[in-house]
Amino acid sequence: xxxxxxxxxxxxxxxxxxxxxxxxxxxxxxxxxxxxxxxxxxxxxxxxxxxxxxxxxxxxxxxxxxxxxxxxxxxxxxxxxxxxxxxxxxxxxxxxxxxxxxxxxxxxxxxxxxxxxxxxxxxxxxxxxxxxxxxxxxxxxxxxxxxxxxxxxxxxx
Numbered sequence: 001x002x003x004x005x006x007x008x009x010x011x012x013x014x015x016x017x018x019x020x021x022x023x024x025x026x027x028x029x030x031x032x033x034x035x036x037x038x039x040x041x042x043x044x045x046x047x048x049x050x051x052x053x054x055x056x057x058x059x060x061x062x063x064x065x066x067x068x069x070x071x072x073x074x075x076x077x078x079x080x081x082x083x084x085x086x087x088x089x090x091x092x093x094x095x096x097x098x099x100x101x102x103x104x105x106x107x108x109x110x111x112x113x114x115x116x117x118x119x120x121x122x123x124x125x126x127x128x129x130x131x132x133x134x135x136x137x138x139x140x141x142x143x144x145x146x147x148x149x150x151x152x153x154x155x156x157x
Contacts, residue, residue, distance in 0.1 A: 003157050004091070006053025008045035011142075011149035022100060022107065022148070023114030023131065024076040024121065029105045033148060036065035040075035042100055042131075045152040046118065047075070047082045049096070053156045054086040079121050086156060093122055094155040099132040101142050101149040107133035 014020075018032025023042045033039035047059045056062070062085070063070050063078050070078070086093075096118070100107055107114075111131045119126040136143040 003094070003155060004053045004055075006049040006051065006154045006156070008048030008050070008052065008059075008152040008154075009149070010041040010044035010048065010059075011147055012039040012041050013147045014145065020105070020148075021075070022110070022150075023098075024074070024079075024117035025110055025113045027105060027107070027110055037063070037070050037073045037078065038075050041148055041150040042098060042114070042152070043075035043079050043118070045098065045150040046096060046154070047079055049152040049154040050082050050086050050093070050156070053154050054089050054091050056085055056089070076117065076121050079118070083122050091156040093124060093128065094157055095128045095130070096122075096124075096152060096154045097130045097132075098150060098152040099134060101134060101136055101151075103135050103138065103143055103145045107131075 012033035012035050014031040015034045020027045020029040020032040021038045021040045114131050115126045115129050
């Protein structure tokens with residue numbers, strides 16, 4: 001019964017004329033995240049954590065931003081593919097813990113929707129996924145509102 005841990009991190013720039021999607025949930029906000037896919041930093045961090053735990057390199061290897069197939073793709077689809085990859089290696093997810101770094105918007109009202117969306121995608125109970133959010137106290141580019149970052153740690157067995 002081999003337990004493995006993985007860590008994921010992602011950051012994207014906030015820009016006008018993009019939807020803000022975090023953990024597969026569209027959040028009302030005047031700007032969204034810039035990226036080749038839907039730029040969902042939270043879901044990308046979870047993907048990277050899962051890939052790392054299973055020894056499957058990283059999201060850039062499996063879903064390169066040079067590949068037109070992934071243009072504007074929902075990151076939830078990438079998460080589902082990631083889940084299938086780790087499942088094929090015989091792993092199951094024990095739990096996922098995440099933190100989103102954003103000065104705004106406040107993510108507290110969306111935590112349960114995000115938890116449910118990720119749990120449904122990964123065939124988990126919502127309580128196996130923890131969603132936290134924090135600011136950077138106005139420090140750095142995230143604190144100035146230029147972007148949003150996320151970290152995730154996962155335990156698989």
